Amino acid sequence: MSSTAGLGDALVDWYDTAARNLPWRRPGVDPWAVLVSEVMLQQTPVARVEPVWAAWMARWPTPADLAAASPAEVIRMWGKLGYPRRALRLRETAVALTERHGGAVPADVAALEALPGIGTYTARAVACFGHGTPQPVVDTNVRRVVARLVHGRAEAGTARPSDLTDVAALAPAGRERACRFSVAAMELGALVCVARTPRCAVCPVRDRCAWRLAGSPAHDGPARRVQRFTGTDRQVRGRLLDVLRAAEGPVAASSLDEAWDDAAQRSRCLDSLLADGLVEQTPDGRFALPA
């Protein structure tokens, strides 16, 4: 009998009583809608995704609908979710599904990973939550849960391929239950086994948590370095795109000057937006979202 026996079942039972009622988890939501939600949720809080996802799915219910939209429409609808290259890649994925998969979302992990913007996590999440195909689904929540519950460490390290086998070892039997376990592990990390102040008092597996049994030791490795934002190219790109999103049509370069003082940085960021396909230059030299 493994020391982790029954952990997966315990998490599923907890999930059945504690899960949030998120719109992309409701019955009848198709794999495309799940895929859209997963891309929007990359590095982005649930509360910010919910309204955008609802409007997005109402406007573009199928991959073919999104594939027919212009990048400009897609970038505008993406709004302030952040990392707008995700919006372009999601549209490119819609095009690929329409052209190569008959407009359907594949259930095969390798086929999903071949799509733009779909990586190790998202491919398995779509297979599992969208199609009901059991997969180990490892995001930042799950890596933290496994680090504490199984390995007795306060924090997860850098993502490793072995994360997938760590999680797969906890999954209960049965297709439906294994899928529910995958979402349950994420939910525990999102609601209980959170990064800053874990709520161990309400944790369904606190009595079997290796980290608690070890006395909840502090993180010993190197401190995770936090990303700066103020003054970075990321901020400047965001400012520039903000101007273009708000404009009705193309804007003159002088309008972009107001977005950021440092001309060299502004120019570099505009170039990178052009290279990314988030901005295009019109024949008369003005700038706009790509038509």
Added chain:
DNA sequence: TACACGTGGAA
């Protein structure tokens, strides 16, 4: 492996 890539709410 490490870094770039948006945004804004909570502590």
Added chain:
DNA sequence: TTTCCAAGTGT
């Protein structure tokens, strides 16, 4: 006010 951090991917 500053820092942390949120369902990652691509290079």
